[in-house]
Amino acid sequence: MNKQSHNKLVSFIWSIADDCLRDVYVRGKYRDVILPMIVLRRLDALLEPTKDAVLEELAFQRDEAGFTEWDETGLREASGYVFYNVSTWTLQKLKDTATNSQQILQANFEDYLNGFSPNVKEIIEKFKLRSQVRHMATKDVLLDVLEKFTSSYINLTPFEKEDPEGRKLPALSNLGMGYVFEELIRKFNEENNEEAGEHFTPREVIDLMTHIIFDPIKDNLPPVMTIYDPACGSGGMLTEAQNFIKDEEGAIKAMGDVYLYGKEINDETYAICKSDMMIKGNNPENIRVGSTLSTDEFAGKSFDFMLSNPPYGKSWSSEQKYIKDGKDVIDPRFQISLKNYWGVEEEADAIPRSSDGQLLFLMEMVSKMKPLHQSTTGTRIASVHNGSSLFTGDAGGGESNIRRHIIENDWLEAIVQLPNNLFYNTGITTYIWILSNNKTANRKGKVQLIDAGQLYRKLRKNLGNKNCEFAPKHITKIVNTYTNMSVAEREGEQDIAAQVFDNADFGYYKATIERPKRLKAQFTNERIEALRYDRVLQEPMQYAFETFGDSIYNNIKQYEAELLAWCEKNELNLSSANKTKLCKPATWAKHLRLVTNAKALQNVFGDKLYTNFNDFKTEVDAEVKAQKLDLSASDKKAILNAVSWYSADADKVIKKVEKLSGDKLAKLLAHLDCEEKDLADFGYYATNKKGEYTVYETESDLRDTENVPLKDNIHSYFLREVKPHVNEAWINLDVTKIGYEISFNKYFYKHTPLRNIEDVTKDILDLEQQSDGLIAEILNLV
The missing domain is CATH 3.40.50.150 (Vaccinia Virus protein VP39)
Structure with a gap:
């Protein structure tokens, strides 16, 4: 179907909607009638030439063969298709015999629909056509719609035909049907201020x-x-x-x-x-x-x-x-x-x-x-x-x-x-x-x-x-x-x-580049006070403590309603789990315990500043043990985190020191595919001749990734592109991932060089003649 025929058919079908369905349906709902009627007329027109043969086969099965259930094979052979209609009606006959009674037309139309083979009935059900027929009959437009779709001036079949004046009406192929469908959907949705949503393939x-x-x-x-x-x-x-x-x-x-x-x-x-x-x-x-x-x-x-x-x-x-x-x-x-x-x-x-x-x-x-x-x-x-x-x-x-x-x-x-x-x-x-x-x-x-x-x-x-x-x-x-x-x-x-x-x-390999954690540590009142509040609940807990004082630790339930009301008023939008946590005595007891123990440690360490976190942790561990403080491993970690911070001039934080020799060293070298002298590039730093290697804690805020082409070697890339700039970095191969992406811009982009400044200046000055001297003044050329 050419574009002219396509546009003509779409316009005709759209006119059906506009002429017959206006005020009966909103424009966005025209599709509920138009689309199923197109399909129905398409099927109906194909079955018209073999209607008598189907009825003869039906009569034979019923009267001579005595079938109680229809033999679908015989009916399909009679119709010439894998579908059929055993009613006496066609859409043309429905239109030609229609009276002024919409109720009779509706009954005949439904009888016609009921005569279709099961595979067409499923299509009718998907379109919800029966309810549309009843609605059109109620609104007295069913006959008008029927007259439009049985017009001899449109062709909804996959075969070429002529109109009453002898002009050719091109066939409507499946693809042509798709074009019509897409265009109608687009028009219907535009009328209803909706997005089309379909991506019909040209x-x-x-x-x-x-x-x-x-x-x-x-x-x-x-x-x-x-x-x-x-x-x-x-x-x-x-x-x-x-x-x-x-x-x-x-x-x-x-x-x-x-x-x-x-x-x-x-x-x-x-x-x-x-x-x-x-x-x-x-x-x-x-x-x-x-x-x-x-x-x-x-x-x-x-x-x-x-x-x-x-x-x-x-x-x-x-x-x-x-x-x-x-x-x-x-x-x-x-x-x-x-x-x-x-x-x-x-x-x-x-x-x-x-x-x-x-x-x-x-x-x-x-x-x-x-x-x-x-x-x-x-x-x-x-x-x-x-x-x-x-x-x-x-x-x-x-x-x-x-x-x-x-x-x-x-x-x-x-x-x-x-x-x-x-x-x-x-x-x-x-x-x-x-x-x-x-x-x-x-x-x-x-x-x-x-x-x-x-x-x-x-x-x-x-x-x-x-x-x-x-x-x-x-x-x-x-x-x-x-x-x-x-x-x-x-x-x-x-x-x-x-x-x-x-x-x-x-x-490409997504290689993770690590750098060592460097921490300073110091007990200060400000850092200890931060332990009083849960990180997620800091704002409401701080309000509660500042408002109700130490009594909050023993009487949280007494203040629960007032505290939750304050949260609502300040639009904190806490989840139910966090509301429960906020008003739970165990939450407040935990943070009071952290503050109390941190202050006990502060009494010993004072405000001494440590630049070596490893020494600091060792001394804290010893003091906790000496004072028999009530601290779990997570409590101690919370205190250490609260009183320490990253500093580039602090010593590296050691994670572990392990001895690597014999089979263990050989397996590691094989695993990393490197020589012993290269172990530092993978996070193992030699500390002495006994085969002891230090592994440092990593600083997540300094962690970076590099995309290394699969054809490149990660270690070679690291030595070439990373090591010269960050000498203490190493590669964490255990978390290396492999990715794939395809970029057309990368492979087909053609760079267009910028024009030189002299040419640009000349063009600007040429425009000066059309101005009042402002450009030369702006460019400081006068």
């Missing part, structure tokens, strides 16, 4: 995806092909893929059968998709409704090809309970294991943040790749994503681990960057990921990045956010660049760029 993008998926193996297609879309929408990507394979005029002609599978969460789009599967002769039972992430509808099944445009930037928090139980992933589709820095296989997080689940759809497809022992071609995947799939998530996080899982298994063949404003309801940059578990020899261990962001032609008129499109020559250029695995430099403004990388080029 025809040329689907064309590009099908070429990329099928062209490389066009001479080796499986005899039976299965195609799956886990977010199938109205089914356009599935049916266009089928058309691409089966079209005799195309470059590819499948010799065997093609089976389509899909799942869609939106009832309306599911109903449209299922109706088109029935029209095309595909098995509608292979299209399922519901959340792909919540339920593995096709568990145990694998597919030859998968194409999808999953939702991005959409929260999946409501589906988390089906995927995770606490921190444990319970859905095998999203369970992966990865090797840590030391090469040990571990379960890994493969769950992205709850605000964006698009990578989970990719994992769903990866989980359904066909093993090579089952197929000579394996599985090929094309999936549309926004930029966040490329780089969001830190090393060790869900998004990064998913990228790592895919790249380290050598499934990622290429990523194509698309132009902005190519889609109808989003202007952001989008990317097509191409995956295969059967790479050709020249692609093994490689990933191709193709920047086609400047390859487009402008539309004469915007369609929503869409203001550009791919021309056929653009698709050919992208496909050739991909197929030939070309490397290309962008030469013109509207040109393509491409580069090929090793898998490891996208990976």
Whole structure:
């Protein structure tokens, strides 16, 4: 369907809503009638030519064969489709025989709906069409709507026909149906001040995806092909893929059968998709409704090809309970294991943040790749994503681990960057990921990045956010660049760029760089007083002590109501747990004990300043023991933390001193992959010739991380980039994580040098002639 026909059809359908439904529905609710009626008329028009044959078959089953239940096979054969209608009505007949009685028309219409086969009845239920029919009949507009949809001037069938004047009415394909659906949804939501929420895939993008998926193996297609879309929408990507394979005029002609599978969460789009599967002769039972992430509808099944445009930037928090139980992933589709820095296989997080689940759809497809022992071609995947799939998530996080899982298994063949404003309801940059578990020899261990962001032609008129499109020559250029695995430099403004990388080029080590803790310590009244209050409850506890004095320690329950009221008045918004803690006698007793014991120690140490925390701690431990103070290990730690602080000129705080010799030293050197002279670079400092090494406490506030390319050596990087600047730093390899990210800007950005100051000054002075001398005065040139 061309754009003119598309616009004409959309305008006609919109006029139906405006002419018949005004004042009966708010504009945002027009869709509740228009969308199901389009689908219904589409099915009805197809069944009209075989209506008599279906009724004859029905009469035969009832009168001659004596069937008490209908033989669906016979009725389907009579209708010529996988659906049928056994009522005597058609929409045209309903309109032609209608009287002024809306009640009679409603009854006949419901009888007509009840005559459909079960698969169509499900579509009717998803659209809630029966309630809309009753509502329209009550408001006396049912006949008006029926007259519009049975007009001979519109064609909602997948076949070309003529209007009463002999003008051709083009066929409405599944993709054309998708375009109409998308445009109507956009108009309905704009009228209702809602965001569209759909990201319908333009025809040329689907064309590009099908070429990329099928062209490389066009001479080796499986005899039976299965195609799956886990977010199938109205089914356009599935049916266009089928058309691409089966079209005799195309470059590819499948010799065997093609089976389509899909799942869609939106009832309306599911109903449209299922109706088109029935029209095309595909098995509608292979299209399922519901959340792909919540339920593995096709568990145990694998597919030859998968194409999808999953939702991005959409929260999946409501589906988390089906995927995770606490921190444990319970859905095998999203369970992966990865090797840590030391090469040990571990379960890994493969769950992205709850605000964006698009990578989970990719994992769903990866989980359904066909093993090579089952197929000579394996599985090929094309999936549309926004930029966040490329780089969001830190090393060790869900998004990064998913990228790592895919790249380290050598499934990622290429990523194509698309132009902005190519889609109808989003202007952001989008990317097509191409995956295969059967790479050709020249692609093994490689990933191709193709920047086609400047390859487009402008539309004469915007369609929503869409203001550009791919021309056929653009698709050919992208496909050739991909197929030939070309490397290309962008030469013109509207040109393509491409580069090929090793898998490891996208990976990096996130290395943690530690520095020693240096503490000074001193008992002062101010520092001791801080022990009187819990860190989280400092404000209300300080108010209580200053208001009620020492009596708060013995009579907290007496002041509970007043204290909680003060918290409410000052909008502290304490949790119920903290409210309980605040008014608990044990809380106050604990902090009084800390203050009392700290003061007892202060009486001994006075205000002496220590620059060596190790000596200070040793002396405090001895005094605690000597005075037999009532201090637990956590109490003593709280006091030491309260009276100490970081200072760059203090001595390093020792964590432990351990003897390293013989097997223990050999194992450590092997573990760190270094020589004994390099142990300080990993936090082990030699103290004497007896083989004793000191390990220092780390200062978390000075902790830093370095992203080291996988192809680099962490130790070499550390010696080159860190050690010269921070001599006392070391690498903590035990917490090193491996991450993966892909940045198109990094690889395709072309720096444009700034103009020199002389040229800029000359341009400014040239403008001076059009001013009153102010510029020269500002530049201090006069």
